[in-house]
Amino acid sequence: MARITYITPDGQQVVVEASSGSLMTAAVQNQVDGIEGACGGVCSCATCHIHIDAAWMDRVGPAGDAEAAMLELEDGSTSASRLGCQVPIRPELDGLTVRVVGR
């Protein structure tokens, strides 16, 4: 089980508890604004773009190649960017805060 805090583009905080899936599916199941997950999680649509809190970057880990190539061309992309669908929920992410980029 991990508690994740999403900060939506309009500044709302949504706290979600999840034990499986990804940072995208957990957000979609809880209707977190700004995360759509249109492609269902295969790294094709970038509608789950988030920024990871700097202190958590090591634990979350870097983007894979396909994801990094997408992020390179996404608006609002920074070194803190990840696609939520590519970050599996796991116990060590308990307490993580992410900012939803939205569009």
Add this chain to the structure above:
Amino acid sequence: MRAEGQEMPLVLRLQDVRKVCKDWKTFSSDDPFMIVPHSEANVRSVRQYPIETDPPDHTDYRALVEPFFRRPNDADYQLGMQQLVDEALAAAAIPDSVDVVSELALPLQSRSLARLLNVDDSEANLWISWGTHVFKEGDGVSKGAELSSYIREKFEAAEGSEAHDFFSVLNRADFQGRKLTLEEKHGFANMAFAGGRDTVIHTVSSIIAHFAAHPEGLDFLRQDPARIITATEEFVRYVSPLTAIVRSCPHSAKVLDAEIAPGGRVGLCWPSANRDETAFTKPDEVVLDRSINPHVGFGFGIHKCLGAAQARLIIRSLLQALCNQIEAIHLIEAIPEIEQESSFERQVGFKRLRTSFKLRSSQHF
């Protein structure tokens, strides 16, 4: 490639295609009738919206119709679509031989479009009667003119209506402080009818052909419901029913090694990008559980497909219905649809695909 008497570079690699999409100032869409390699001036009379426009207008035009294209995200809409697809497949499975293109894919596409545009279901009967070649010249009778007058009549009939269908909503819409012109509304409707027609029909027929050739595929999908999602994306990648979309360069530009003179054009080849071997392992195979699939079948950037949610829902519902109802698909006759541009030919879907469906003994709705 050559297109409309000019040499035109065709961008082939995934990341290069994305880069051109992203740079809409250099690679513009503001070039009516020229959105595909050959001119469409002889098959339609209006600019298509929002696809043949650039920001800032594109942003405002797109926002006007976005609520319709988001309808497939609604849970009730999704239930309705599953029912529609279940019934269409069940009906197609009754006869000994069915043409998947005209008797399954076309009705499915038209009936689901009626839902998307929030018009009465019965409206689709007329659209189905236009046949699969409504926008093509030469191949059968072109019904383009009939579509044009139909669209114009619909906007006229909806004048003053407070209803929430596509035509009434666009009549009332406010664009940058004014009402839309009839030309603009016609261009929106034309895009809604044309954009998702062949693309959806070819994808549906290709999916049926795939499972006819690979009977084990349906069992594989049945083993894990998550595979409906991955298989949907995989069919969009593999089929890539839209071959090339073109941008125009108002100023001189460079793409990789190619210099483009002012007024020159650049093609974006989605199927090639979707089989870029540096991005996809086994690019020429259908991998139903491909878990990382960064395809651009629906485009990339500001013009990315507005109908993607609808297309995804149709495909997901179809795969679900096939899993629930169908044991095997027997191929009787396949006549491929060959798309011709001046420099290449490509098979996209089928002109005709005759099959018979064998139902599962116990069906799970």
